[in-house]
Amino acid sequence: MGQYTENELAKDLENQDYKFGFTTDVETETIPVGLNEDIIRLISTKKEEPSWLLDYRLNAYRAWLKMTEPDWAHVRYDKPDFQKITYYAAPKQSKKYESWDDVDPEMKETMAKLGISLEEQKRLTGVAVDFVMDSVSVATSFKSKLKELGIIFCSFSEAVQEHPELVRAHMGTIIPHTDNFYAALNSAVFTDGSFCYIPKGVRCPMELSTYFRINAGGTGQFERTLVIADEGSYVSYLEGCTAPQRDENQLHAAVVELKALKDAEIKYSTVQNWYPGDKNGIGGVFNFVTKRGLCETNAKISWTQVETGSAVTWKYPSCVLKGDHSVGEFYSVAVTNNFQQADTGTKMIHLGKNTKSTIISKGISAGDSQNSYRGLVQIHKNAKNARNFSQCDSLLMTDHCGAHTFPYIECKNPSAQIEHEATTSKIGEDQLFYCKQRGISEEKAISLIVNGYCKEVLNQLPMEFAVEAQKLLAISLEGSVG
Amino acid sequence: MDEVLTQTKFDILRKKLSPTAFPISEGSMSKAKGLLEHAEFPTRKIETWKYTNVNGLNKLSLNGESSDLTNSKSITKETKKVHIINGKLSKEHSDFSGIKTSWNELPNICQEDSFDALNLLYCTAAIELTFRDGENQIIELIFENTRNTAIFPRIFISCKESAKGTVILNFQGAEKNASFINVSTFVEVEENAHLSVHKIQKNGSDTFDLQREYVNQAANSVFAINTFPLSGRMTRNDLRINVNGSNCETFMNGAYTLKGKSHCDNHTTVDHKVAHCYSKELYKGVIDDRATNVFNGKVFVRKDAQKINAFQSNANILLSETGSVNSKPELEIYADDVKCSHGSTTGQLDDEAIFYLRSRGLSEKSAKELLVKAFLGEVLEEVDNEDVRSYVGQEIEKHFSA
Numbered sequence: 001m002g003q004y005t006e007n008e009l010a011k012d013l014e015n016q017d018y019k020f021g022f023t024t025d026v027e028t029e030t031i032p033v034g035l036n037e038d039i040i041r042l043i044s045t046k047k048e049e050p051s052w053l054l055d056y057r058l059n060a061y062r063a064w065l066k067m068t069e070p071d072w073a074h075v076r077y078d079k080p081d082f083q084k085i086t087y088y089a090a091p092k093q094s095k096k097y098e099s100w101d102d103v104d105p106e107m108k109e110t111m112a113k114l115g116i117s118l119e120e121q122k123r124l125t126g127v128a129v130d131f132v133m134d135s136v137s138v139a140t141s142f143k144s145k146l147k148e149l150g151i152i153f154c155s156f157s158e159a160v161q162e163h164p165e166l167v168r169a170h171m172g173t174i175i176p177h178t179d180n181f182y183a184a185l186n187s188a189v190f191t192d193g194s195f196c197y198i199p200k201g202v203r204c205p206m207e208l209s210t211y212f213r214i215n216a217g218g219t220g221q222f223e224r225t226l227v228i229a230d231e232g233s234y235v236s237y238l239e240g241c242t243a244p245q246r247d248e249n250q251l252h253a254a255v256v257e258l259k260a261l262k263d264a265e266i267k268y269s270t271v272q273n274w275y276p277g278d279k280n281g282i283g284g285v286f287n288f289v290t291k292r293g294l295c296e297t298n299a300k301i302s303w304t305q306v307e308t309g310s311a312v313t314w315k316y317p318s319c320v321l322k323g324d325h326s327v328g329e330f331y332s333v334a335v336t337n338n339f340q341q342a343d344t345g346t347k348m349i350h351l352g353k354n355t356k357s358t359i360i361s362k363g364i365s366a367g368d369s370q371n372s373y374r375g376l377v378q379i380h381k382n383a384k385n386a387r388n389f390s391q392c393d394s395l396l397m398t399d400h401c402g403a404h405t406f407p408y409i410e411c412k413n414p415s416a417q418i419e420h421e422a423t424t425s426k427i428g429e430d431q432l433f434y435c436k437q438r439g440i441s442e443e444k445a446i447s448l449i450v451n452g453y454c455k456e457v458l459n460q461l462p463m464e465f466a467v468e469a470q471k472l473l474a475i476s477l478e479g480s481v482g
Numbered sequence: 483m484d485e486v487l488t489q490t491k492f493d494i495l496r497k498k499l500s501p502t503a504f505p506i507s508e509g510s511m512s513k514a515k516g517l518l519e520h521a522e523f524p525t526r527k528i529e530t531w532k533y534t535n536v537n538g539l540n541k542l543s544l545n546g547e548s549s550d551l552t553n554s555k556s557i558t559k560e561t562k563k564v565h566i567i568n569g570k571l572s573k574e575h576s577d578f579s580g581i582k583t584s585w586n587e588l589p590n591i592c593q594e595d596s597f598d599a600l601n602l603l604y605c606t607a608a609i610e611l612t613f614r615d616g617e618n619q620i621i622e623l624i625f626e627n628t629r630n631t632a633i634f635p636r637i638f639i640s641c642k643e644s645a646k647g648t649v650i651l652n653f654q655g656a657e658k659n660a661s662f663i664n665v666s667t668f669v670e671v672e673e674n675a676h677l678s679v680h681k682i683q684k685n686g687s688d689t690f691d692l693q694r695e696y697v698n699q700a701a702n703s704v705f706a707i708n709t710f711p712l713s714g715r716m717t718r719n720d721l722r723i724n725v726n727g728s729n730c731e732t733f734m735n736g737a738y739t740l741k742g743k744s745h746c747d748n749h750t751t752v753d754h755k756v757a758h759c760y761s762k763e764l765y766k767g768v769i770d771d772r773a774t775n776v777f778n779g780k781v782f783v784r785k786d787a788q789k790i791n792a793f794q795s796n797a798n799i800l801l802s803e804t805g806s807v808n809s810k811p812e813l814e815i816y817a818d819d820v821k822c823s824h825g826s827t828t829g830q831l832d833d834e835a836i837f838y839l840r841s842r843g844l845s846e847k848s849a850k851e852l853l854v855k856a857f858l859g860e861v862l863e864e865v866d867n868e869d870v871r872s873y874v875g876q877e878i879e880k881h882f883s884a
């Protein structure tokens with residue numbers, strides 16, 4: 001009929017099932033359920049780690065024991081039982097694959113379902129993919145090409161074996177193992193992740209991409225990512241997640257550390273679509289992630305995220321602007337539907353002179369969901385001429401969801417300029433009317449408005465990723481998007 | 483020995499205070515006592531006290547030492563005046579007609595707030611102001627604080643149906659005064675009523691001033707509150723407004739000028755419980771020397787409270803290297819057909835504007851003064867009482883010429 005009202009849209013959204021819900025029957029090797037020092041030793045032994053790393057894990061574990069789970073976020077959930085989680089699961093295979101033909105066909109199928117088959121990626125986009133399935137990296141492509149430039153892009157465990165000096169020098173320097181409850185837990189039990197090093201003056205010719213995926217039932221995934229951009233280098237790093245449908249809550253507590261040395265630039269993009277739970281709010285992934293980047297002189301870190309999944313999201317990708325003239329950026333679209341809860345935002349810590357930060361956050365809440373922006377802008381004493389601009393907009397799609405804004409602005413320098421503004425509204429009837437009187441159907445008009453609303457952020461995504469981001473937005477808000 | 487070890491900071495504070503002479507019901511007494519026994523003394527770990535440290539309260543000697551009040555006392559001309567001198571109602575200078583000052587029992591309004599409990603148990607003055615239809619009264623409460631003591635007034639303001647009223651809460655402290663001021667104000671604005679409250683906090687340089695206003699607004703009412711923390715060691719204002727009826731208007735304005743080591747913390751909450759209301763908040767201030775400012779504004783829009791327009795704005799000018807500004811404007815919204823926005827800025831005076839003025843022959847000092855006055859002037863424009871506006875304007879001028 002061409003008549004499509006917001007109520008119908010809301011109804012459609014409620015009925016939208018999770019499309020990526022499936023599990024793969026790959027045999028996984030797991031260790032006993034629970035957490036204690038022996039488990040940590042076992043993980044460390046299984047991964048053939050050097051003793052300094054085991055000590056690091058144990059220190060983190062001991063620090064974690066003394067911490068209490070934080071509860072200040074604007075989210076409600078049943079706290080996970082840390083003794084009921086299996087902390088290690090690796091697909092059972094002893095040899096590393098030489099080529100893609102050796103890879104378990106079922107795993108390939110999984111990737112095909114995700115729409116990220118490596119063949120396609122290789123052929124069409126030239127993106128090197130480090131595919132992480134259940135904590136152990138099974139494939140890394142384009143390695144040789146990167147090697148020519150001296151770029152290291154491998155799984156975290158590989159980096160520990162092959163570049164221990166780099167890992168040891170940088171790991172935990174940005175997010176110490178005592179940083180917070182979940183970072184400490186991750187530091188104690190992380191199983192794998194990605195490691196990336198860009199040498200001096202090198203501009204990485206392709207977008208580096210990692211796909212994470214939670215698979216075996218009952219395994220929390222504790223990823224660890226470390227990206228180091230040496231002086232004058234540039235890298236664009238992509239991280240995307242999709243998870244299979246599950247009834248029990250799964251815990252995801254990752255740690256991502258970025259280090260941009262003098263004149264370097266890191267662009268870190270995330271598309272997150274962990275299982276959000278069904279439309280009654282049962283199940284879904286807990287996404288408690290610590291992400292932080294450090295900028296040296298003249299460096300730049302840019303975080304872009306599209307958050308559509310997870311039952312509970314709790315993450316604040318941050319920038320520590322330590323060097324003079326450094327720049328931090330944060331672009332975010334967070335979509336919540338049904339009973340999803342998101343408390344996300346950023347922290348911009350200005351330490352150096354002439355540092356600049358930009359925050360653009362767009363929240364869309366539908367169903368019975370709660371969507372919060374929580375951000376910190378901190379200007380320290382010596383941060384002369386620091387500049388911050390923040391804009392946080394919220395769009396409400398139904399009358400039973402919520403949108404909240406909690407910005408913290410702290411300024412200790414008189415030459416700083418800080419601006420923050422936030423708006424909350426629904427799709428304006430005047431906007432709809434304007435579109436409709438020009439012959440655009442209501443459905444198309446809603447899609448147009450939502451797209452336009454997110455455009456500022458979507459524009460920041462690399463081309464290859466924007467497609468996926470749009471796909472995920474479409475799943476979360478189908479009916480309104482195209 | 484054990485008793486000393488287990489006593490809390492509240493216990494230490496309470497030892498310095500003398501229990502109230504006003505009658506309190508058993509129920510509220512035990513509730514307040516229970517609250518204080520279990521309450522944690524504010525620390526930076528408690529979200530609402532994140533930026534404000536009140537440990538200095540326990541260092542106040544409250545020994546009764548006195549000094550003269552040199553600055554002006556009353557700021558209005560022809561209004562009804564009530565004097566509260568060093569926390570006690572003064573019969574000599576006041577006009578108590580139509581004002582309730584004697585109590586069989588203090589009203590049993592106990593908030594879940596430890597400082598309100600403290601106020602109840604150690605109340606030094608209790609007063610109820612009632613505004614009735616057709617009177618259009620202006621009442622000025624003048625708090626003259628010359629002795630270092632505990633000043634714990636409990637103020638009830640009731641603006642009856644269709645009434646219009648203005649209350650001026652004028653706190654004047656001697657220059658070096660080191661008192662502990664702790665005020666609880668309960669405001670009821672009935673249907674179609676219009677109430678304006680102006681609060682001036684010109685406290686002594688070592689005074690701690692903690693104030694709470696609990697406001698309830700019924701349908702079709704207008705409530706405006708203008709807060710001017712002008713001086714004092716530490717000033718904390720907690721303004722909590724419940725908008726319980728539809729078609730209400732709520733205005734909150736504040737201007738602050740901080741210097742020296744002073745600390746000012748304004749917490750405001752507007753809770754929109756029903757539809758079709760409007761609220762507007764504007765807080766602006768200038769921070770100099772080692773002063774710290776905290777602003778925390780919160781707008782709640784409850785489920786089904788549709789068609790709410792709520793605006794919130796906080797702007798700060800930081801003049802010194804050692805001052806700091808903390809701003810936290812919050813929105814918590816559970817209804818979709820609303821227009822809510824907030825903004826917060828922190829910056830300095832515009833160099834180009836200073837240059838413009840200097841090129842026209844103004845000294846740097848007067849150029850800056852002019853710009854600051856213009857900056858705070860936006861708040862003063864919102865003040866509908868001529869006396870208050872001119873007094874605060876003068877104080878701002880004095881602040882910068884000193």
